[in-house]
Amino acid sequence: MKLYGMQQSRSFRCLWALEESGLEYDYIPIKLRVSEEEPDSAQNPAYLSINVQGKVPTLVDGEMILTESVAILNHIGRSAPESGLLPLDNIRIQAKHDELVSFVLAELEQPLWSKGKHTFALPEEQRIPAMLETAKFEFAKAVHTLEHLINENEFAVAEKFSIVDILLAQTFNWAMRFEFDVPKRFVDLRDNHYKRPSAERALKLVS
Numbered sequence: 789m790k791l792y793g794m795q796q797s798r799s800f801r802c803l804w805a806l807e808e809s810g811l812e813y814d815y816i817p818i819k820l821r822v823s824e825e826e827p828d829s830a831q832n833p834a835y836l837s838i839n840v841q842g843k844v845p846t847l848v849d850g851e852m853i854l855t856e857s858v859a860i861l862n863h864i865g866r867s868a869p870e871s872g873l874l875p876l877d878n879i880r881i882q883a884k885h886d887e888l889v890s891f892v893l894a895e896l897e898q899p900l901w902s903k904g905k906h907t908f909a910l911p912e913e914q915r916i917p918a919m920l921e922t923a924k925f926e927f928a929k930a931v932h933t934l935e936h937l938i939n940e941n942e943f944a945v946a947e948k949f950s951i952v953d954i955l956l957a958q959t960f961n962w963a964m965r966f967e968f969d970v971p972k973r974f975v976d977l978r979d980n981h982y983k984r985p986s987a988e989r990a991l992k993l994v995s
């Protein structure tokens with residue numbers, strides 16, 4: 789497998805999962821918002837031929853190309869069933885896992901991405917600075933909901949580390965970098981999971 793990614797981006801969740809999985813892979817760093825002339829630019833025609841949006845992450849596994857981080861995470865989990873990254877042996881736990889993954893994507897990370905889009909990602913003329921207060925409001929609402937969706941255990945579902953723990957830790961790390969209010973409980977969750985050897989190895993690869 790080949791993972792194309794960038795240090796502080798959604799590709800880190802996939803890199804972390806690959807480290808946790810024990811699968812063999814190559815990591816190829818990509819740069820956003822640099823000239824398409826640069827060979828590692830996300831706008832270079834060679835990269836656009838595998839990811840038409842010029843975004844990260846992209847995973848190439850043989851003939852198959854995936855350009856959505858959750859599809860990549862699920863593929864990693866299914867390719868390494870013994871890693872326990874997906875709760876494949878219990879459909880009810882799997883359903884709760886799916887629910888939380890959807891929640892992180894649809895509710896928790898969207899306000900963070902709104903801030904990203906309206907501060908640096910969108911063309912300047914499309915940015916709406918007033919969005920930032922709305923994003924903070926929406927993030928606080930999502931955090932409140934999450935407090936009711938997960939219990940106080942070390943891991944979000946079942947009794948072991950899974951893909952949704954990677955998603956939660958990385959999303960709260962993103963929230964802290966973007967200066968959103970993160971309750972201590974979720975700062976601790978982030979700190980705890982980032983101490984895993986797999987996370988430390990992934991961080992070393994991108995630093």
Ligand SMILES: N[C@@H](CCC(=O)N[C@@H](CS)C(=O)NCC(=O)O)C(=O)O
Nearest residue numbers: 797798820843844845855856857909
């Ligand atoms: N839904 C996609 C979103 C991918 C995405 O938007 N990635 C951002 C980085 S986190 C990106 O590459 N943005 C391109 C840009 O900002 O120019 C996923 O989860 O993989």
